Amino acid sequence: QVQLRESGGGLVQAGDSLRLSCVASGRSFASYAIGWFRQRPGKEREFVGGINFNGATTYYAETIKGRFTISRDNTKNTVDLQMDSLKPEDTAIYYCAANSIGLGYIETTDPDYWGQGTQVTVSS
Numbered sequence: 001q002v003q004l005r006e007s008g009g010g011l012v013q014a015g016d017s018l019r020l021s022c023v024a025s026g027r028s029f030a031s032y033a034i035g036w037f038r039q040r041p042g043k044e045r046e047f048v049g050g051i052n053f054n055g056a057t058t059y060y061a062e063t064i065k066g067r068f069t070i071s072r073d074n075t076k077n078t079v080d081l082q083m084d085s086l087k088p089e090d091t092a093i094y095y096c097a098a099n100s101i102g103l104g105y106i107e108t109t110d111p112d113y114w115g116q117g118t119q120v121t122v123s124s
Contacts, residue, residue, distance in 0.1 A: 002026040002098050002113045009118030014088055016122070020081040022096030022115060029098075030054070030074040032112075035105035036081045038092035039117075045095070050105020051079060059106050064090075086122045093117040 008020040022034060035050035048068065049060040055072045067086075072079040079096060095118075097111035 002029060002032060004096050004098060004113055004115035006094060006096055006115045006118040009094065009120045011121045011123065012086055014086060014122055014124050016086050017082070017084045018086060018120060020083070020094055020118060020120070022079045022081070024077045024079075024098065028100075029077045031102045032098040032100055033102045033105040033109065034070075034072065034079040035097045035099065035109060035111065036068075036070060036079075037095045037097060038090075038120075039095070040089070040092040047107040048081070048094070050109065052104040053102030057104050059104060061107070083120070086120075088122050088124045091120060091122050093119050 003025045005023050033052050036048040037045050039045040049070050051058045051070045058070050067084050069082040096115045098113040099109050100112050
């Protein structure tokens with residue numbers, strides 16, 4: 001069992017940066033792949049990016065590639081989402097998810113666990 005909790009959301013202006021964290025509790029976090037998702041107002045939840053169990057492999061959605069970076073620190077049970085050059089269309093609730101087959105996290109990877117989400121609002 002893994003529990004996930006996101007933090008770091010808030011209100012920022014366009015062009016600003018924000019760093020979200022996904023902190024996990026429970027056993028075997030270092031063996032899980034972690035994905036980040038977001039749900040923009042009025043839209044379905046979408047994949048943002050993912051990282052494999054040891055941080056060696058990352059994968060990003062085309063919509064955010066080059067602006068967002070995912071990293072992890074298994075000593076702290078944390079996966080971060082660094083978001084730069086934020087745009088108003090990045091406004092969303094951001095979620096992290098964990099998959100026990102830790103080889104990587106892509107759009108079609110099924111999550112075993114979800115966090116509760118953190119709100120990011122980007123003003124123009």
